[in-house]
Amino acid sequence: MSSRWYPIYQKGNPQLRIFLPNFWMKLVRSKEPLPPNVVEFHVPLAMTNHDIKNYLEKIYNVTVKHVESTLENGKLKRSYGKVGFITKEEDYRRAIVTLPKTESFTFPDICPKEKQEESEKERKEMKEQQANALKKFTDRNSNNPGIPNWFRI
Amino acid sequence: MLTVSLCHNLAKMSLPSSLSLCQRHIQMLRKHPIQKAIHTSSKLLDLNEFFDSPKNFGAEQVRVGRSWRKEELRVKSSSDLHKLWYVLLKEQNMLKTMEHECKEKFIVFPNPERIDKVQESMENLEDVIRERNVAYFQLETTHTGERPAELIDNAFGLKEVYTKSEYDVPKELNKEWQKNNPVIDNRTLAVKKFLVLLKEKLLKKEYAKMKNEEKEVAQIFATYKDVDVEAVQEKYPDVDVEEVRQSDKARGNWAP
Numbered sequence: 001m002s003s004r005w006y007p008i009y010q011k012g013n014p015q016l017r018i019f020l021p022n023f024w025m026k027l028v029r030s031k032e033p034l035p036p037n038v039v040e041f042h043v044p045l046a047m048t049n050h051d052i053k054n055y056l057e058k059i060y061n062v063t064v065k066h067v068e069s070t071l072e073n074g075k076l077k078r079s080y081g082k083v084g085f086i087t088k089e090e091d092y093r094r095a096i097v098t099l100p101k102t103e104s105f106t107f108p109d110i111c112p113k114e115k116q117e118e119s120e121k122e123r124k125e126m127k128e129q130q131a132n133a134l135k136k137f138t139d140r141n142s143n144n145p146g147i148p149n150w151f152r153i
Numbered sequence: 154m155l156t157v158s159l160c161h162n163l164a165k166m167s168l169p170s171s172l173s174l175c176q177r178h179i180q181m182l183r184k185h186p187i188q189k190a191i192h193t194s195s196k197l198l199d200l201n202e203f204f205d206s207p208k209n210f211g212a213e214q215v216r217v218g219r220s221w222r223k224e225e226l227r228v229k230s231s232s233d234l235h236k237l238w239y240v241l242l243k244e245q246n247m248l249k250t251m252e253h254e255c256k257e258k259f260i261v262f263p264n265p266e267r268i269d270k271v272q273e274s275m276e277n278l279e280d281v282i283r284e285r286n287v288a289y290f291q292l293e294t295t296h297t298g299e300r301p302a303e304l305i306d307n308a309f310g311l312k313e314v315y316t317k318s319e320y321d322v323p324k325e326l327n328k329e330w331q332k333n334n335p336v337i338d339n340r341t342l343a344v345k346k347f348l349v350l351l352k353e354k355l356l357k358k359e360y361a362k363m364k365n366e367e368k369e370v371a372q373i374f375a376t377y378k379d380v381d382v383e384a385v386q387e388k389y390p391d392v393d394v395e396e397v398r399q400s401d402k403a404r405g406n407w408a409p
Binding site: 004005007008009010019020022023025026027028029036042060061062075105108109110111112115116119 | 196199200201202205206207210211212214235238239241242245249250251253254255257258260275279282299300319320321344390
């Protein structure tokens with residue numbers, strides 16, 4: 001039996017087990033405010049609530065109290081340009097997972113302000129340098145009227 | 154850290170010359186000290202495992218290695234592969250989460266090829282497991298344990314790979330299945346006509362391709378005076394280059 005083809009389950013047979021699960025899970029910041037012990041996930045369509053609970057408990061060692069999930073459509077997008085054909089993102093399952101009341105999860109800030117400011121500062125410096133270099137080049141022969149700036153004396 | 158310090162202490166000690174082998178060892182260790190003799194598994198961070206380490210937050214570039222190759226995975230034991238699969242799965246989940254969050258926040262996701270690398274190594278791992286599975290099944294039960302498939306003629310009379318699957322009831326007895334999957338006769342006149350037309354179309358396509366190549370070869374001889382004929386023949390194996398060279402089309406604008 002190959003690893004991705006499972007026999008049909010007959011009542012009384014031993015339980016089917018997955019050795020190499022290929023389900024992915026995304027932890028997502030929810031658009032609506034949730035209680036601190038509730039987390040939102042995006043998972044593949046084929047995953048059931050039972051699968052989600054097992055996945056989190058066995059692989060991530062997280063205790064799960066309750067799982068609810070809905071099917072969501074992928075976004076429709078019209079491409080820019082003359083043709084403007086429509087593309088669709090993949091469908092997914094939105095899972096709302098409830099942890100025990102004692103636990104709380106806060107979504108981390110993945111772009112801290114300090115780093116953002118630093119990168120912005122660098123970008124500004126670069127722009128200034130470029131502008132200065134251009135000005136130096138254009139004003140090269142300003143004292144010698146009638147001579148183009150690419151000409152060096 | 155413990156092992157490293159021990160090595161250095163050993164190297165500092167002066168030893169009698171009779172232990173030349175040991176000294177050589179110490180010299181080797183001096184050159185290449187053991188950096189990491191003890192290895193521990195990663196910390197369990199629960200839901201924070203879905204995120205990258207905080208030092209990579211807001212980074213413009215995250216440097217990582219290459220993906221796992223098949224020949225490297227073939228050496229590993231099955232239990233090692235099983236462990237590695239979960240490491241890769243967690244890494245993939247982390248990367249997908251970070252990519253999604255970056256998209257939401259309008260930031261550039263650093264090094265998106267990391268996802269491809271993880272997926273490639275996962276594919277390789279699965280292939281290696283599959284190889285082992287097939288070998289095991291052929292030893293135990295003469296046939297590969299792969300999903301059975303068959304080459305069939307479909308409704309249009311074309312060859313198609315039909316992958317079989319298991320059913321509770323055999324299809325001879327399953328009335329409902331028979332109703333949903335009626336047998337389509339593909340030996341009718343319409344199908345025969347279609348196949349003739351399809352064959353004609355494919356032949357025409359092939360002929361056009363051949364003629365196009367001939368034209369290209371003639372163009373080459375017409376534009377360049379001294380051309381290596383063998384090299385042209387190598388590039389266009391289906392064309393009789395010598396014949397095309399002597400034709401009228403291949404004549405250039407110079408005296409022969």
